[in-house]
């Protein structure tokens with residue numbers, strides 16, 4: 001079956017299981033619903049489709065269930081930004097290879113990371129390279145390059161990354177110190193523009209040439225988009241663009257290619273099931289909001305991902321209207337910036353299913369106002385329900 005058709009079948013199957021869950025449990029707290037089959041398939045699509053090696057950026061979703069499934073699917077390298085992320089990874093995979101690609105660290109973090117045997121470090125300024133001190137000969141140090149160009153939903157180059165001149169100097173110094181020279185970049189999250197990667201790969205080749213260094217590896221970052229439809233096909237075309245750009249710009253001795261997706265690996269694999277606590281005139285108060293799993297909606301709303309369900313788990317039908325959306329806390333900032341268009345008939349006690357919500361959702365939940373406990377429900381661990389049989393027809 002082609003990937004898109006398999007996605008649709010999985011989605012129908014999972015929707016039926018969620019309807020049964022609603023009928024039996026009437027869940028009142030927000031639920032994160034893990035779709036393991038989708039996560040396995042996405043991991044495979046990266047491992048098979050990307051023309052290099054694959055690591056997972058833990059910050060997108062560090063839930064142990066997610067890390068476990070990724071490890072079982074063959075992902076054993078992790079991009080980590082902090083010591084707690086390192087220990088979370090090692091707890092599920094003691095032999096995991098760690099890429100510490102947060103380029104700014106305290107002395108204490110460096111010492112702990114060395115003790116944990118980090119395999120690759122990224123740097124974007126000389127002072128942070130110096131701060132790393134003695135590293136075992138041959139340790140990989142990846143210089144983080146930034147081109148100050150757009151392409152993603154927001155700009156990752158505004159915080160980290162060295163401009164090409166500084167990157168050249170850093171790369172040369174890394175090689176002189178007997179470390180393994182690498183380059184890394186991040187085109188910006190939810191990036192749909194293939195020229196972002198192609199431009200970075202061209203710039204990386206120039207930096208390496210000007211530094212007079214043969215790159216051992218090139219890490220093209222995360223940034224791969226997650227889309228409600230056609231995501232896998234777009235991703236494969238981005239992989240093909242990346243592979244072709246590396247052949248063009250590194251014709252002899254191409255570096256080992258790496259990617260480190262966060263969002264695209266996990267977004268489709270988790271849905272959020274939220275409930276309406278109260279309905280006012282054109283206003284809905286939900287059981288989750290900006291201090292919870294909807295934190296990213298402030299910057300990156302995805303209105304096409306909302307499905308209204310009644311208390312039997314069936315779609316609410318009829319004409320739609322805009323609703324102002326408030327979260328459950330007592331803070332008036334706990335409000336989704338743009339109204340949601342939902343069926344006018346939606347009522348208190350009904351549900352809203354937010355699909356494709358596995359990235360930067362649970363990871364952002366705060367305990368503010370006593371909210372913030374989160375249950376991750378694994379669809380495969382639910383008992384076999386009659387709901388599944390309805391799909392056969």
Ligand SMILES: *Cc1c(COP(=O)(O)O)cnc(C)c1O
Pocket residue numbers: 057059060079101102186188189190221222223224260261262263264359
């Ligand atoms: C956040 C991050 C990623 C993952 O980015 P996505 O847009 O979620 O794919 C990868 N690498 C680094 C260094 C990051 O900080």
